[in-house]
Amino acid sequence: MISIQSITKKYNHGPTLTFPDWIIQDEEQWLLLGASGSGKSTLLNIISGLLKPDSGEIKINGTDIYSLPLKDMDRFRGQSIGIVFQKPHLIKSLDIFDNIALASSLAGLKINKSRVMTLLESLGLAEKRKNFPDELSQGQLQRVSIARALINNPSLLIADEPTSSLDDENAENVISILTEQAAGNHASLVIATHDKRVRNRVSKEYLL
């Protein structure tokens, strides 16, 4: 369960953003909606432990993440939160298999080879495991980044505008994959988007 309470964040030259309280139960799937500039990315960064809010608290399974020491928070994030970015952001010098395995080792976990392969197979990427990122298409790369976000069995999967740079068909695919994989891996899902194509796929909405 993730609970967000009385969060505010002020940027140097901007208004103070305040966010409504939000409770995400285990395995719930949410859309985070809002016009650009409304603070969607800010809230996602705060939830993922990348940006410290000025006030308020975020509890993930009972842990107040900003009360952790920096190093522990890095590790906590690696183990309990999977993040899918707008762009895949894979490491160019590593092949697909290693890119996914890296997420385990950076989070301080043992690499589970069969889990990597299972994930790759379920995303139709098994035969690409020895390829490098620059040999894959944009849609394939996005799927790899989903596999990477899921490898450590996170309790929360966050996707930031995952469809904005994809065509209709690929966008449809990515949303299906995200919802199916989150459910299959027993993770809660939050998709931040302003993409209409996504809205009819997920029922719960959090509006900014």
Add this chain to the structure above:
Amino acid sequence: MNILKLSTKNLLRNKLTTFLNIILVAFGVAILSILFLASTQIGNKLERNARDIDLVVGAKGSPLQLILSSIYHIDFPTGNIPAKDALELMQNPMVKRAVPLALGDNYEGHRIVGTDSGFVSLYDLKLGNGKFWAKDLEATIGSTVAAESKLKIGDKFFGAHGLSDASDEHKQHAYTVSGILQPQGNVTDNLILTNIGSVYKMHEPEHDENEKHHEEINNKEITSILIQYRSPMSVVIFPRMVNQSTNMQAASPAMESARLFSLIGVGIETLKWFAILIMAISALSVFISLYNAMKEKKYDLAVMRCLGASKPKLFFLVMIEGLLITVSGAILGLLLGHLALQIIGFYQESSQARLTGLYFVADELYLIIAGLVIGVVASIIPALQTYRVDIARTLSKDK
């Protein structure tokens, strides 16, 4: 997957840049290691060969040349001195031990030295096989000579006139090998020792061959005398006496070696600075490559932070990339240095001063440390940048 593996993969991705940087470091280290090795080896050889010799007396000319020819057996002798005068000097009360040398012939490039038993005690020579020379035309050969010429005890060989080439052989007299020395680790390994009478015999006109040769040494000439003083006090008086009151010159091995070193020292110093310059350039090049790579790597680093990597971990990731380049460069440089020296030694003409790559000095350890330091210096600024990467902003930028 640890950060070492990740660093290696990053470096392998930019093979050319990595290669260039490693080569730059390696060249600097190689030049420095060649300098270290060569100067230590030459220094050691000079010292070991001149260890117990206080003074060399020979014909007037260049004192350095006299030292080089009589102690190191490299250069040509300055000329000859009358044996009578030499004998007089050898009996001087200040002299503890004096060993006469008669040079002028060689066998396959190994110099034939006519001398007496004083030479054996002066260099503390030990026999490996057979016995020391006793009669005319008996010769005791150094271990290197034996190995290279394949001469065995009882074998006969002809000496050739001159110090290096074999065009003019003394066909009328053959030497017999009477003994082979143990390896001494100095110039005597490369010498053929015989008595002075044998050398005279070689150089007498044909028709004298059957005459008896029991004449006193007095009527003859020799090349030089190696002298040990009875007391250190003589250092001041004796050479002056020789130089002023006789027709010969005295040269001190210690002084001449020091002079020789100061002459070649300028060259060594220049090369040393050149090598240091190359290493500085390599540090700069490693720095620039890492710094430039940081622009591209910012995303990688931000992603890795999201995946749970701590800041110190990423700091070491960048540091290790720099260190991998410079340390492997340093190791490659040392290998190159030794290899180069071994090749130089192989093609060197004078076997007396041969250099070898199979020789290690403690200074080489400093070169590895220098490699580490260059790595740290070049990568510390790019590595510190990892602390400044704003993950949230980097990743939300549409790039």
